Amino acid sequence: MKEKVLYIYLLVLILAGCTYAPLPKQNGNTGTEKNFTNERIQDGEKTFLLIGVDSRGEKKSRSDAIMLARYFPEQGKLKLASIMRDSYVKIPGVHPQYNKINAAYYYGGKELLKKTIHDSFGIKVDHVAVIDFQGFVKMVDLLAPDGVVVDVDQTIIDDMSIQASTGKNVLHGEEILKYVRFRHDDESDFGRVDRQQDVLLQLKNGFINQISSFEGVVALPGIIEQGLSYLDTDIGLKTILEMGPKAVIHAPETVETLRIPVEGSFKDAEYPEIGAVLEMDETKNKRALQKFFSK
Structure with missing residues (x-):
């Protein structure tokens, strides 16, 4: 089967301003809903789960791109951790109990994937954004209308x-x-995850360039609203509009990346009901991810 992947997104706006204007809990509202909570905003970093799904609109799909992101405003630093989709983890409430982590989204959507990540790695997810193939294509052209520069070889082209x-x-x-x-x-x-992270960072830069001029700031609400229409997210339009200018002022100066499982912490394995997996040293990878997201 031809493998499918993509990833994300309008992340720049959300992450770059997330601590200067932290996000309130929104009780399941999607980005296109107009009912917003008046809950008081509290300080503190937020962790975002970014999910790319192998779908062009089908009801059930697997999460073939799984990325955790956290922004540290005091250091001007953004951290992105990609979890390999074939990582072999325990998924609560399904059979078989152990499966590829991308099966969690198939069986229980973003809530089960959030719980699986928390149980496996001890990372609490605050907000989620999901995008499919169609949304990804539109988001790329929205955030980087001049295109994305990539290095391709003949193997990829063919x-x-x-x-x-x-x-x-x-x-x-x-x-x-x-x-x-x-x-x-x-x-x-492994190469695919590296390409995902590289393109994501270029989308971030393309978006920042767009909104760094007076004309860009004026156009910002329309760009955000259009971008949110491509996502299934619990982050509301009002919240993002409120912190939009801060995203320009406090854009991350450095970006650090991590890939789970980390080098030397896994082996290739195969199971009859599941297929090929990355069998991880759970303790080593949990520690690596927690250390990565610490200041």
Whole structure:
């Protein structure tokens, strides 16, 4: 089966301002809903779960891109941790109990995936954003209308039928989707995760460039509202609009990345009902992720 991947997003706005204007709990509201809580905003970093799903609108799908993000305003630092979709973890309430982590979203949506991450790694997720193939393509063209610069080789071009030449290329939505889905080389999913993180950071920079001018600030509410229409998220439009200017002023100066499982902490395994998995040292990876997200 051809593997599918994508990832995210309008993240820049949310993360860059998350502590200067922290997000209130919204009781399940999506970004397009207009009922917002008046709960008092409290200080503190927030952890965001970013989910890319292998769907073009189907009701059930797997989460083939799983990323945790946290912003530290005092250090001007953004941290992104990708969890490999084949990571072998215990999923509460399903059979078999142990499965690939991307099966958690298939069986129980974002709530089960949040619980699985908490149980496996001890990380509490505050907010979630989910995007599918169609949303990803539109989001890329919204945040980076001039395209994304990527380095492609002939293997990627041939395997994914990308309209490009070898070397540096400026690609747009549909072609970038193909680029971040590719996994059929020696690096497999590991290379794919690296490409996801690279493109995400370029989307961040493209978005910051758009809204750094007077015209960009004026256009900001429309950009945010359009972007949220591509996401299933518990973060409301009003909250993001309130912290929009802070995202420009306090954009992260550095970005640190991590990939779970970490090097030397897993082995390839295969199970009859599940297939090929990454069997992890649970303790080592839990400690690595917690240490990464500490200040």
